[in-house]
Amino acid sequence: MKRRIEGLHEADPAGSVLLPDSLYLVRVTRAQYRWQIDKPYYILRLVVLEPQHFARRSITGRIYCTRQALWKLNWFLRDFGYDTDMLGQDEIDEKSLIGLQGVVKIGHVVLNGTTLVNLEGFAPASQWQELSPTVVSPASAPGSEVACHDL
Numbered sequence: 001m002k003r004r005i006e007g008l009h010e011a012d013p014a015g016s017v018l019l020p021d022s023l024y025l026v027r028v029t030r031a032q033y034r035w036q037i038d039k040p041y042y043i044l045r046l047v048v049l050e051p052q053h054f055a056r057r058s059i060t061g062r063i064y065c066t067r068q069a070l071w072k073l074n075w076f077l078r079d080f081g082y083d084t085d086m087l088g089q090d091e092i093d094e095k096s097l098i099g100l101q102g103v104v105k106i107g108h109v110v111l112n113g114t115t116l117v118n119l120e121g122f123a124p125a126s127q128w129q130e131l132s133p134t135v136v137s138p139a140s141a142p143g144s145e146v147a148c149h150d151l
Contacts, residue, residue: 006030019057021107025050025128026059028080031097033065040065042073042092044119046104050128059106061119072119079103079122101125 030045046059063073077087080102086093105121123131 023105024048026104028097028100031094061117076122079124
């Protein structure tokens with residue numbers, strides 16, 4: 001039996017594509033709700049659209065759905081242009097998240113010896129031009145030893 005495991009080839013640390021802490025214009029390519037008794041969350045796979053030299057790289061991160069973290073989920077949904085009627089009814093359709101675009105600020109945190117991607121902030125895609133950072137080349141990126149897919 002064959003199984004397709006999306007992103008498997010990116011799991012090799014030696015061949016992984018690195019992203020520095022910065023702002024990126026991204027598109028949601030996958031969103032999946034994961035239920036955990038203490039911390040339910042959405043796991044998001046985002047593909048970088050800009051800056052151009054990082055285009056098509058992927059970022060995987062979590063947005064938690066606990067009562068204390070709903071502000072961040074709401075921020076993401078609003079800024080990425082999620083349907084306001086569904087948001088007003090407290091509904092999220094995972095299929096409706098696919099294709100949404102916006103700006104994300106990522107950072108990296110170390111937790112129990114593992115480096116994880118942290119989705120630190122969001123903005124509408126229309127603000128990319130005014131928010132876009134000065135060009136950072138992949139070779140000169142600080143913290144570039146961190147793989148963008150770690151989470």
